[in-house]
Structure formats: structure tokens, C-alpha cells
Amino acid sequence: MSEKDINSHLIKRIFLGILTTGLFLIMLAVIIKLPENEGLEEIIRGNIDKSGVSNKVTAVLLNFRGYDTLIEVGVLLLAVAGVLSIRTADTEIIRYQSVKPVDAVLSAFSRLIAPLIFLVSCYLLFAGAYAPGGAFQAGSVLAALFVLLRLSDMPPPRWINVITAGMIASGFLVFLAIAGVLMATGVNLLQYPSEYAGSIIFFIETAIMASTAFIFAELFSEWRHNR
Amino acid sequence: MKTTMLFSIAGIAVFFIGLYCLMAYRHLLKKIIAVNVMGTGVFLFIVSIAARANILQPDPVPHAMVLTGIVVTVSATAFGLALFKRIYYETGKPYLDNEDK
Numbered sequence: 001m002s003e004k005d006i007n008s009h010l011i012k013r014i015f016l017g018i019l020t021t022g023l024f025l026i027m028l029a030v031i032i033k034l035p036e037n038e039g040l041e042e043i044i045r046g047n048i049d050k051s052g053v054s055n056k057v058t059a060v061l062l063n064f065r066g067y068d069t070l071i072e073v074g075v076l077l078l079a080v081a082g083v084l085s086i087r088t089a090d091t092e093i094i095r096y097q098s099v100k101p102v103d104a105v106l107s108a109f110s111r112l113i114a115p116l117i118f119l120v121s122c123y124l125l126f127a128g129a130y131a132p133g134g135a136f137q138a139g140s141v142l143a144a145l146f147v148l149l150r151l152s153d154m155p156p157p158r159w160i161n162v163i164t165a166g167m168i169a170s171g172f173l174v175f176l177a178i179a180g181v182l183m184a185t186g187v188n189l190l191q192y193p194s195e196y197a198g199s200i201i202f203f204i205e206t207a208i209m210a211s212t213a214f215i216f217a218e219l220f221s222e223w224r225h226n227r
Numbered sequence: 228m229k230t231t232m233l234f235s236i237a238g239i240a241v242f243f244i245g246l247y248c249l250m251a252y253r254h255l256l257k258k259i260i261a262v263n264v265m266g267t268g269v270f271l272f273i274v275s276i277a278a279r280a281n282i283l284q285p286d287p288v289p290h291a292m293v294l295t296g297i298v299v300t301v302s303a304t305a306f307g308l309a310l311f312k313r314i315y316y317e318t319g320k321p322y323l324d325n326e327d328k
Contacts, residue, residue: 020247031236060291061294072295
């Protein structure tokens, strides 16, 4: 790089630094004057009994604003479609090199920890009803398990390849089917009858967990194309 | 000054640090990381806003929004990385050519 290039680089950085600092100061002036606001906490506390779960965030996520989550799962599906259409076998920058012979410590450790990770993800799924946790957290942990098994050279069984596409779509389809059935009975979109709300939410969450796990594993590791 | 205000300011600061890096660097991986940093700043800001009236009973609606946002960020990052890998494979360069050097 010539001296002139370095100079223009420096000028660009200084300009950007001044610009972002200025925007930061403007934002600062705005947020200091923000009025206090209780928000919707009280309304949600008053209606939590009807939602079927006792954790407020889960109630908002899957009952009061269920359509947000429905569309969110749709976005995940779109991301997978995008990644799969862009990715070719050749774009792998770092080809996965299987370690041979397989590292004994890694292999033993993975075998030891895999059931534990599965247990944690199931716990997170159940905990979502009354404590911080839920489908997406459980699904991410499960996806981490898939990635770990991939990295420690334990490829999934063949039948995983067969079910992956279905599993990726299952979360969105189950959610959409429930929304459709409910609408057919004459209520609003995703308005659960309050006596069944808990079961419906748990069913949807289980589907989203399984689907999220496969989606994240597919997005980040190409874990099933190993053999 | 309340604690939540401190978190709000920190969130905005993190956002603008990310914005600076997004504009200042050409390397696409740095840009992807910068967008993630910006997102983190927004999440911190939203969560602090949720707690500003009552820190013990925060508003759960922004929390649910942040949870949704995190999942969307993760998938957007994966999509960005896939695009980056393809660009690197096609051009052999980790940045876009049409930007001025």
C-alpha cells in the first residue's frame, strides 16, 4: 500500500469515527428524555391464567403474540432455503478432515456428554412453561449436540438424511396447521381455547424444538453430508 | 442516573461501534461480525427499555421480541456466511471488488 492509500484510508476512518460518534450523541440526547412507561406488563400479568403457561415471556411468545413466532419459524425456513441454494460442495473453504485414528479423548468425551446435552435440551423445553427456557433454546442446544457429533467424527445414521428435509419444515407446518384448524373453528388466528392452551403450546414447542435443531445443524455444519 | 439508563447507553454505544466497523472495513467476515455486534447492542437496548419503569417486573413483550430477534440474527448470520463462502469461492477474494480500494 502506498503512502497516499494509507492517508486516504486514515481520512476515511476519521470521518466515519466522527460520523458515528455524532450519531451516538444524537441518540444519547433522545434516550435520556424517554418517558417512563409501564408497558404491557400489567395486562399480561392479568391474563397469564388464560395463556396456559406461567412464564410471561413464553406466554407472549406462543400465545399473545403467537403470529410473531409463526413468522419467525418461517424466516428460519427461508434462511435454510437460501443457504442450501447458495451452498455447493465446492464452496467449502476448509474441507472437513476426518481425524484418523479418531482422537480417543474427543470420542470418549463426546459419547459421555451427548446424552447429557440431550437431557439439558429436554429440560429447557419443559422449563419454558414456568421459567426462562423454551423451544428455541432447547433446539439450539440440540443443534450444538449435532455439531459436536459432526466435529468428533461420529456421523449420524443414514436415516437422518431421509428425515432431515421433513424435520426442517415440520416446525412451520405444525404451527401453520394448528393456526389453520383453530381459524376453521371460528376464532382468531392462534387464539387457543384457554383450557387446552397449555397442551397446544407444548405441542407446538416440541415441534419447533425438533425443527430448530435440524435447521441450525444444517445451517452451520453440513453435518449429514459426511459420508 | 438509573442502572437501566446505563445499560441503554451501553447498548447504543455497542450499536455504533458495530456500525463504525461495518463501514470502515472491507473484509466481509468483519462486516458480518459487525452486524452481529450491532444486533447485540439493539438487544441490550430493548431489554434495558423493558425494565426502565420497574426493574423487578420488566415488560415481557420486548423480551419476547429480543428472543425472536436473536433467532433471526442467527439465521441471518448463517445466510451471510453462506454468501461469503460462495463469494470467496467464485472470486478468491474475501471482499467485494466494486468497493473503492
